[in-house]
Amino acid sequence: MPKFNKKKDGGLPAISTASLPDIVFMLLFFFMVVTVMREDNKLVKNKLPDANQVEKLDKKNPISYIYMGEPSSGYINNSSSESENLKVDRIQLNDKLASLEEIAIFISSERAALREETVPFLTVSLKVDKNTNMGIVDDVKQELRKVNALKINYTTGQKEDVLSNMN
């Protein structure tokens, strides 16, 4: 039976790898589309200032983030009638722009998500754009004092030259 003899001699056929790149690209695109970075989407401009007397933020303690800065283009409220009003510094809590009054609610919800014994160690990391006015930062600090969230951290980059913060 010549048919069967032929097959025995044939050895392993070459695996075509021509479609391998396509498969990997398909996987890659799948992950690119599916991946969501857990980090908050920044709706405000957030260029942090630099300092050289910094300490590391202790990751063992719970941290809540409050972002402040000018809203990024695309998140400017166009319905507002006054054009000067568009570039007012805003607060961002979680994934949306918020008003000052919402800070108290935000802190209490952050605390509710924590184990009770870690609540006093909650640190609020203020990620504030360096061109923000101090007014809004002071207002936020007042709000934090009202809800007794006293541990704060002015999150900054680490660089020797601190004068680049000034403009």
Next chain:
Amino acid sequence: MAKRSAPQVNAGSMADIAFLLLIFFLVTTTIEKDTGINRKLPPMEVTDPPKVKQKNIFTVQMRRTNGKDELLVENDYMDIDSKLKMTIEGRVVTVSKLTSDAVKFLDNNGDGSCKYCDGKKDPNSSDNPNKAIIYLENRRETSYGAYITVQNELLQAYNILRNKRALSIGPPNGFSNMNFLQMKLNYKDPRFEGNKEKLKELIDQIKIEYPLKLSEISK
């Protein structure tokens, strides 16, 4: 039919694939900044402000005129860029004038009660580090970057004094060649092989000897 060996997998495109993945992760990854200046806000309870002598207050005011941040130290305009040379821990270091003025003020020791200070004992400056208060006033329109710069320079003044103190009381307690910042780092470091309780005592002692008394107000 000729005998064929196991075919080679063409790995020529693997590099391209790997680069693509690499670029993807490079673009999407953001390195979170996790350093900063720690502060504790004062509690809300209203207490009567204690009477403080004017000479024990070092005033730093921040103004903003014509879109520029300005600094008033003890009612005199100061350029934040102005630098001075200072001898710190035996080395000559360039620090800003604000830092060096704050160091002089805090370490002045006007009433002579501070045994570890080596200030000038100027009767018109602070009595001792425990009474010395830095008063920082900023306006609503001050930029945050400028505020952080000033905070940083003032904190540096405290750190200079605390480091100096740590280097003088460290060796008798068995912690040689360690300044205050290194002590704090070592205290947090789980691999540190030393007496942590003693180190903590020392850190607390230095914090009491040079307390960070910074009074902030926004106008």
